Amino acid sequence: xxxxxxxxxxxxxxxxxxxxxxxxxALALTLFPLVYTFLGSFKSNMEIMTDPGAVFPKLPTLGxxxxxxxxxxxxxxxxxxxxxxxxxxxxxxxxxISAMAGYVFARGEFPGKKxxxxxxxxxxxxxxxxxxxxxxxxxxxxxxxxxxxxxxIFMQLFGIPIVNIYLVRGFVKALPRELDEAAEIDGCGFTxxxxxxxxxxxxxxxxxxxxxxxxxxxxxYLMPTIFTAAAPEQQTLIVGLMSLQRSxxxxxxxxxxxxxxxxxxxxxxxxxxxxxxxxxxxxxxGAVKG
Amino acid sequence: xxxxxxxxxxxxxxxxxxxxxxxxxxLMLALPIIGYLVFTVYPVLWTFAWSLYSYNGVAVNARFVGxxxxxxMLTKDFTYWRMWxxxxxxxxxxxxxxxxxxxxxxxxxSRRGKxxxxxxxxxxxxxxxxxxxxxxxxxNLFSYFGVFNGILMRLGVIEAEVDxxxxxxxxLTALTLAGIWNTFGVNVMYLLAALTNVPAEVYESAAxxxxxxxxxxxxITLPMIxxxxxxxxxxxxxxxLSVNEIVLVLTNGAPGGQSFSVMSYLTRQFxxxxxxxxxxxPLGYGCAMSAxxxxxxxxxxxxxxxxxxxxxxxx
Numbered sequence: 169x170x171x172x173x174x175x176x177x178x179x180x181x182x183x184x185x186x187x188x189x190x191x192x193x194a195l196a197l198t199l200f201p202l203v204y205t206f207l208g209s210f211k212s213n214m215e216i217m218t219d220p221g222a223v224f225p226k227l228p229t230l231g232x233x234x235x236x237x238x239x240x241x242x243x244x245x246x247x248x249x250x251x252x253x254x255x256x257x258x259x260x261x262x263x264x265i266s267a268m269a270g271y272v273f274a275r276g277e278f279p280g281k282k283x284x285x286x287x288x289x290x291x292x293x294x295x296x297x298x299x300x301x302x303x304x305x306x307x308x309x310x311x312x313x314x315x316x317x318x319x320x321i322f323m324q325l326f327g328i329p330i331v332n333i334y335l336v337r338g339f340v341k342a343l344p345r346e347l348d349e350a351a352e353i354d355g356c357g358f359t360x361x362x363x364x365x366x367x368x369x370x371x372x373x374x375x376x377x378x379x380x381x382x383x384x385x386x387x388x389y390l391m392p393t394i395f396t397a398a399a400p401e402q403q404t405l406i407v408g409l410m411s412l413q414r415s416x417x418x419x420x421x422x423x424x425x426x427x428x429x430x431x432x433x434x435x436x437x438x439x440x441x442x443x444x445x446x447x448x449x450x451x452x453x454g455a456v457k458g
Numbered sequence: 459x460x461x462x463x464x465x466x467x468x469x470x471x472x473x474x475x476x477x478x479x480x481x482x483x484x485l486m487l488a489l490p491i492i493g494y495l496v497f498t499v500y501p502v503l504w505t506f507a508w509s510l511y512s513y514n515g516v517a518v519n520a521r522f523v524g525x526x527x528x529x530x531m532l533t534k535d536f537t538y539w540r541m542w543x544x545x546x547x548x549x550x551x552x553x554x555x556x557x558x559x560x561x562x563x564x565x566x567x568s569r570r571g572k573x574x575x576x577x578x579x580x581x582x583x584x585x586x587x588x589x590x591x592x593x594x595x596x597x598n599l600f601s602y603f604g605v606f607n608g609i610l611m612r613l614g615v616i617e618a619e620v621d622x623x624x625x626x627x628x629x630l631t632a633l634t635l636a637g638i639w640n641t642f643g644v645n646v647m648y649l650l651a652a653l654t655n656v657p658a659e660v661y662e663s664a665a666x667x668x669x670x671x672x673x674x675x676x677x678i679t680l681p682m683i684x685x686x687x688x689x690x691x692x693x694x695x696x697x698x699l700s701v702n703e704i705v706l707v708l709t710n711g712a713p714g715g716q717s718f719s720v721m722s723y724l725t726r727q728f729x730x731x732x733x734x735x736x737x738x739x740p741l742g743y744g745c746a747m748s749a750x751x752x753x754x755x756x757x758x759x760x761x762x763x764x765x766x767x768x769x770x771x772x773x
Binding site: 191422426436 | 486490494497501502505515562567579584591596603604643647700710728731732744745751752
């Protein structure tokens with residue numbers, strides 16, 4: 169009996185060692201590209217080009233960060249400002265619309281509810297390949313809303329954040345009905361119950377949605393590129409970074425791109441470090457629903 | 459339940475209240491419903507309609523050609539289908555590696571409760587950063603004088619630098635590796651959540667019956683997490699087939715437009731801001747490709763849900 173446990177103990181210690189070796193290996197592979205980018209942003213262009221195998225900078229320099237502050241065509245402060253207001257507006261819109269729609273689909277009883285919900289859900293599988301941008305732009309210009317981030321934010325007002333709607337709907341369904349009934353007795357209507365009773369209780373799930381919307385908008389590449397093509401001064405940070413890569417001198421400006429990447433990554437990484445549980449709760453709520 | 463409804467219907471106050479609630483519901487959904495009609499349904503119908511025309515963005519010059527655009531796609535110009543070939547090839551290379559790696563990591567994490575929070579947070583990290591930046595980071599790693607070539611040379615795997623974007627096979631490999639790095643963590647999260655929901659008693663009774671590790675995994679674990687696994691598979695499939703930004707940034711089709719996925723091909727050919735030439739592209743033809751793409755994705759999702767649904771009934 170005793171011997172058995174000892175063998176078992178050795179066996180499980182060996183198994184644990186193998187487990188942790190695999191986990192750590194995967195960890196290293198996950199972190200390497202990011203760590204390399206971060207350290208690379210402190211290398212001079214010369215060093216990047218001549219010693220590609222090296223991970224650590226030999227002569228660390230802040231020159232790249234100074235350079236992106238006033239590089240031609242890459243004004244990092246203006247790009248940051250554009251990214252910030254674009255992201256904030258989108259977060260506000262997404263949170264508000266998801267909260268209302270989620271509440272309606274959880275508590276509302278109205279003809280056509282199932283059909284509307286099915287239509288919205290089907291959007292998950294609508295992939296048009298981008299040509300739908302032409303009619304969208306035609307509609308916007310017929311409303312005299314021209315290019316630029318403003319037009320994109322306007323369109324966001326009419327967006328359907330279906331995954332977030334699912335999250336709120338699930339959350340509201342789990343709230344006791346008695347809350348609504350009590351508020352109704354106090355004279356609240358359907359909308360009043362939402363604003364006075366339900367909305368304040370949605371804080372945790374709305375925080376999750378806010379952080380997911382923040383991440384999505386900050387990282388957005390396709391739509392801001394399309395809408396700032398004619399208004400380059402409105403480019404977001406991601407768009408500016410990618411246009412640096414597409415410009416002619418790309419091969420010689422890796423230092424700028426690495427420093428720019430770090431600046432573009434930091435806000436999202438910081439949000440992830442602080443609000444990591446919100447990211448995860450959004451994800452696991454999705455899995456349960458799935 | 460029926461009795462209640464009938465009584466409510468005969469009560470005029472209740473009927474008025476139902477109408478009020480219906481009105482409020484639709485008011486609260488007004489923006490998304492308008493958005494659905496104006497910014498989703500109308501654009502899809504628009505692409506379907508123009509797919510029957512020879513059209514380059516100038517309505518006066520448009521000419522009705524019927525099914526000609528589709529006929530060209532099916533009989534003359536196979537570029538679009540080659541891009542589907544690339545996309546499917548990437549899915550075949552990426553999904554088995556990504557899903558089995560995610561499964562192994564999730565199984566390990568589920569039995570190492572203590573440290574698993576930290577590891578899974580790091581594995582998920584690549585999924586929260588911009589896909590465009592992922593493309594940029596990997597185009598640096600894979601560049602001719604990049605660190606991957608440097609490491610491979612130091613290890614003696616290659617003798618001289620490899621140009622990762624000189625052949626379609628190498629480009630697609632680079633895209634696949636970057637894609638796996640980008641999304642395996644999502645799958646770890648989903649699978650880990652599913653695994654921790656499997657009650658411990660199930661494993662205990664299996665151990666009492668003397669089941670081996672492999673038998674426990676294939677006979678017990680896998681069936682127990684099957685519903686989540688199907689969701690993971692569908693999301694991974696749709697995500698991989700609609701891969702776009704990372705291709706635009708990492709290979710941009712190199713060499714010579716050979717390594718595009720379907721979505722990135724359409725983007726580069728037809729979407730303003732990404733079009734390389736100054737002339738307006740043949741939008742009618744693009745709309746035909748777009749229509750085919752929309753239908754194919756809908757069919758994939760539908761067939762998948764039917765197949766996995768019948769699998770569900772059988773088990």
